[in-house]
Amino acid sequence: MDAERTRAVYDALFGVYGPQHWWPADTPFEVMVGAVLTQNTAWINVERALARLRERAALDAEAILALAPDALADALRPAGYFNVKARRLSAFCEFFLAAGGLEGLSALETPPLRRDLLGVKGVGPETADDMLLYAFERPVFVVDAYTRRIFTRLGLLEGDEGYEEIRQGFETALGPDVPLFKEYHALVVRHGKERCKTRPGCVDCVLRSACPAV
DNA sequence: TACCAGGAGAAAA
DNA sequence: TTTTCTCATGGT
Numbered sequence: 001m002d003a004e005r006t007r008a009v010y011d012a013l014f015g016v017y018g019p020q021h022w023w024p025a026d027t028p029f030e031v032m033v034g035a036v037l038t039q040n041t042a043w044i045n046v047e048r049a050l051a052r053l054r055e056r057a058a059l060d061a062e063a064i065l066a067l068a069p070d071a072l073a074d075a076l077r078p079a080g081y082f083n084v085k086a087r088r089l090s091a092f093c094e095f096f097l098a099a100g101g102l103e104g105l106s107a108l109e110t111p112p113l114r115r116d117l118l119g120v121k122g123v124g125p126e127t128a129d130d131m132l133l134y135a136f137e138r139p140v141f142v143v144d145a146y147t148r149r150i151f152t153r154l155g156l157l158e159g160d161e162g163y164e165e166i167r168q169g170f171e172t173a174l175g176p177d178v179p180l181f182k183e184y185h186a187l188v189v190r191h192g193k194e195r196c197k198t199r200p201g202c203v204d205c206v207l208r209s210a211c212p213a214v
Numbered sequence: 215t216a217c218c219a220g221g222a223g224a225a226a227a
Numbered sequence: 228t229t230t231t232c233t234c235a236t237g238g239t
Contacts, residue, residue, distance in 0.1 A: 044238080045219080077236070126220080127222080185220085
């Protein structure tokens with residue numbers, strides 16, 4: 001990817017939307033739980049599920065695993081796909097504890113940590129990279145559907161690239177920069193959700209006008 | 215009413 | 228190997 005234009009898009013997004021203060025969670029473990037629950041789901045519904053876990057004093061790995069499977073699924077109901085997510089969250093908690101918790105995982109270098117996260121059933125590339133960037137502060141760029149859609153429309157991607165190719169493209173273009181990666185992904189999501197008020201269907205006109213380099 | 219949301223895994227082709 | 232299907236609540 002073109003480094004100058006990739007940076008220009010960030011500058012344009014930041015200029016329009018400002019800092020997004022991501023990830024909205026209190027602890028690294030809560031970031032990881034949220035990463036699983038937000039799969040194909042609006043964040044407002046994830047917050048409801050997180051609140052229900054908190055009501056049940058179940059925002060740590062042991063407490064989540066102590067819940068009966070149907071009780072966990074019921075707590076996750078507002079986030080949708082609750083049966084699937086209950087299994088995925090349980091699998092992640094098993095992995096988390098077996099790996100020595102946050103301390104154990106933090107001791108790993110980024111490549112083996114990413115490999116191990118991807119080995120958990122229900123943790124795919126985007127979820128793993130959410131965790132790596134926002135919970136472990138590793139310089140890993142998070143690619144999501146908005147990233148692909150927006151950068152394809154802007155002509156910076158062809159549209160048929162794989163996840164890894166896009167991720168490495170951003171990381172090479174920007175250089176390792178955790179605060180930048182955090183803000184960039186948050187801004188992409190913010191822009192992706194935005195709906196143009198003047199031209200219905202056009203979500204990029206404000207970005208294009210703010211970013212002459214694109 | 216229809217569609218989408220900060221995906222991932224299994225099944226089918 | 229690539230594409231399609233399934234999971235599900237809640238807001239617009």
